[in-house]
Amino acid sequence: MTALIKKPQVLNKVQQEIRALVRKKGSVVEDDIHKLPYFKAVVKETLRLYPPAPLSLPRLTTKASVVDGYEVELDTRVYVNVWAIGRDPDIWENPNEFLPERFLNSSVDFKGQDFEFLPFGSGRRVCLGMALGIAEVEVTLANLLYSFNWELPTGIMEDDVDMDSLPGLNYSYEESTVFDGQKLFVVN
Template sequence: MREEETDLLVERIKEITSEFDAFLEGVIEEHVDRKKGTSGGGDGDDEEKDFVDILLEIQNHKDASFVLDRDTVKALILDVFTGGTDSTYATLEWELSLLLRNPHAMKKLQEEVRKVANGKPKITEDDLDQMPYLKAVVKETFRMHMPLPLLVPRESTRDVKLMGYNIAAGTQVLINAWAVGRDPSLWDNPEEFRPERFLDSSVDYRGLHFELTPFGSGRRKCPGIQFAMSVNELVIASLVHKFDFGLPDAQKVEDLDMSETTGITIHKKLPLLVVATPYN
């Protein structure tokens, strides 16, 4: 990279960092001001607390056994914000792409969602438990396009021999969950999008079945599984409830580009563009 390109990149990094810092400062100040405005409200204020409020309470607690400075609070907010948006957005885009590529699956999902909705103006969380095919679509999307392909790094706590390899204690271990989801020894026709494979299967995504671990497993698995799944299922159900989808410019579904990017989170290489037609 040339020196001028490096300088531009550094300036861009500084600019984005400054924008994020200003945003996070605003979030913190908003919570501080709200707390001042509700001080003296008694125990009823507990119902209004969110993640930022709790961090600020810990920061101001005199008996805390550790120091939680301003930058650490902002780092934690940013970590939760990015962790709760990027992977969810990527999964939703893959779900819609796979459904468009497989019109029979799209039709089956729409029929299920619209039957459960039964004329209601919108889908609610209470409706989701009545949608087994929706849950199968989400699982199959996780299998084929794992949001975090290498999961969170682990470290071996003791010497172990695995599949002929000697792994010393202290070795950093990366789990290729993407490859596991495409392993033909675990899945029939792994390159085929077939949600039906999960309809009569006990395999779940909560970390107990190692062939499908989009949220990891063990003590370091994602703590926001339930929240992420509720958002994911509710959004995709609401979309197919209200709209029919097609590709622009008479593009054929079989020509839809499904290339992946490389990175911590796997996105479509080319953003998905669709035509949404309200369903009557």
């Protein structure tokens, strides 16, 4: 939600798409989601920049190998840096910018077959809760975007909201961007 609020033009576009589909129905249901291509692109772009886990679950190597000149021995514990892959300039143009349009005419999906985009892992060890998690996130976010007008409070500019996370296995931020003595996000 924060990434959207920092980009009012993207927020407006995705809200228009959702509201045009739902109209007076009252809420977004799971069957509506596949009819919202821009919204789906927003979700993918969010997961690219902010994967649920910045590092994959650990794996043990099944044989000794050399990777980029580094010797990796048998049974070495390795992690995939999903966060870094999502921001790799060799893979993504303008990797640190929130640009949902990059996914509009792309077959890249989060099911683990596209190794440039692995928010839920891949292969036999793909996140078992991926389908449920995506469905919950999509329906909840779509309903929040349908039902409310979101904006930054008066006097707060997009650049004032810091989305840079601190290093670690989960996301943490130096400053609170949700509540800091006042509501950051105003719902009209």
